[in-house]
Amino acid sequence: MILFSLPTFVLGPTRKMPLTASAMDFFQLFVPDNVLKNMVVQTNMYAKKYQERFGSDDTWIDVTLTEMKAFLGYMISTSIHHCESVLSIWSSGFYSNKSIALIMTQSRFEKILKYFHIVAFRSSQTTHGLYKIQPFLDSLQNGFDSAFRPSQAQVLHEPLIDEDPVFIATCTERELRKRKKRKFSLWVRQCSSTGFICQIYVHLKEGSGADGLDALKNKPQLHSMVAKSLCQNASGKNYIIFTGPSITSLNLFEEFEKQEIYCCGLLSARKSDCTGLPPSMLNNPDTPQSRGQYRIRMKGNMSLICWYNKGHFRFLTNAYSPVQQGVIIKRKSGEIPCPLAVEAFAAHLSYICKYDDKYSKYFISHKPNKTWQQVFWFAISIAINNAYILYKMSEAYHVMRYSRAQFGERLVKELLGLEDISPFH
Numbered sequence: 001m002i003l004f005s006l007p008t009f010v011l012g013p014t015r016k017m018p019l020t021a022s023a024m025d026f027f028q029l030f031v032p033d034n035v036l037k038n039m040v041v042q043t044n045m046y047a048k049k050y051q052e053r054f055g056s057d058d059t060w061i062d063v064t065l066t067e068m069k070a071f072l073g074y075m076i077s078t079s080i081h082h083c084e085s086v087l088s089i090w091s092s093g094f095y096s097n098k099s100i101a102l103i104m105t106q107s108r109f110e111k112i113l114k115y116f117h118i119v120a121f122r123s124s125q126t127t128h129g130l131y132k133i134q135p136f137l138d139s140l141q142n143g144f145d146s147a148f149r150p151s152q153a154q155v156l157h158e159p160l161i162d163e164d165p166v167f168i169a170t171c172t173e174r175e176l177r178k179r180k181k182r183k184f185s186l187w188v189r190q191c192s193s194t195g196f197i198c199q200i201y202v203h204l205k206e207g208s209g210a211d212g213l214d215a216l217k218n219k220p221q222l223h224s225m226v227a228k229s230l231c232q233n234a235s236g237k238n239y240i241i242f243t244g245p246s247i248t249s250l251n252l253f254e255e256f257e258k259q260e261i262y263c264c265g266l267l268s269a270r271k272s273d274c275t276g277l278p279p280s281m282l283n284n285p286d287t288p289q290s291r292g293q294y295r296i297r298m299k300g301n302m303s304l305i306c307w308y309n310k311g312h313f314r315f316l317t318n319a320y321s322p323v324q325q326g327v328i329i330k331r332k333s334g335e336i337p338c339p340l341a342v343e344a345f346a347a348h349l350s351y352i353c354k355y356d357d358k359y360s361k362y363f364i365s366h367k368p369n370k371t372w373q374q375v376f377w378f379a380i381s382i383a384i385n386n387a388y389i390l391y392k393m394s395e396a397y398h399v400m401r402y403s404r405a406q407f408g409e410r411l412v413k414e415l416l417g418l419e420d421i422s423p424f425h
Contacts, residue, residue: 011151021396023411026387030143040068046120070104071112073415078365080408086366103416129204132372150191150198155242155352160360183371189230192348195355196389201229223247235259240319242348249273262319284312292337296322317341359385
């Protein structure tokens, strides 16, 4: 039983797409032509500035909107075929793709890649480290907000953006150490009913000292700041936010409750900020416990639950009544009794794990050295996954049922302007 009155949540897309809607139509809900045209303008401006400083480039011709779409198409193709380098498209090796290589020459692609920019010039008032990508992230966020209404239950977490397994298996140890040191962390607020990512937050590593991202990675103050940033547009909507142990804290949950944001989080004595919580609930009892047993302490609407299942698990919540019973179903053990908050947490987190398993493999494989470009390609990957989720919820999906890989293939061909846009089977 939830402790507050539930509003009516209308889940799903905000607009009805036609039966003939293409992959490009769904993608352009988030990356419309005006955003692509800005990339064209900024890239040409940066190329001009670069050549004024370092010498003219006689082989450079200003990029066009058609070429910019093709450029994105080539990059997105790496998310489907998982090639080690986007340049493999023009090679004669295993990852070559002659069907799309003819649209643009490799030398032209490399020129566009060299000068590609979202923001060519830094404003004198700009201090944000992501100034080269922030306008695109803001535009993407507006697209997410306007195209989709999330469910009441949402999760804050880091999506799986690990290195490509082929690269991990073939690179040297030195290359691996160098490549795995990302200078940012990427967090999302995600609808746990559909997997749609509602909001992205990027935290930069400000320095290599004690205040850097690596030093703060498991510290509650960083993750509390991340949670507040991800939920800044969620006030007054009675959302239930599920959090991991590094975010869960009594102070944060009480602050969210004042904004009519309710929470359910896994608690860890090692990773969580346990300020204000009774020490007796954080220590394991001396007496042996049986599976399904639990203890509860309450403070107002806030409940601290210590539940045993081959180990002690602690949950902090102000969204579910502690007296409401639930059940965890295990394949071998059968049903294990638990409070409803524990059942809800397990169900929603399980869905996100399935999302990661299904969609994380479709992140763009290209790994540039510049941080803003890394963020950009991750953001594009998330936008495509969101576009596919909207496609699956539309009537167009019932006309042609494309898998995620087929949807990606179709999008690549449409960006490249190929007439044959039928998917690979």
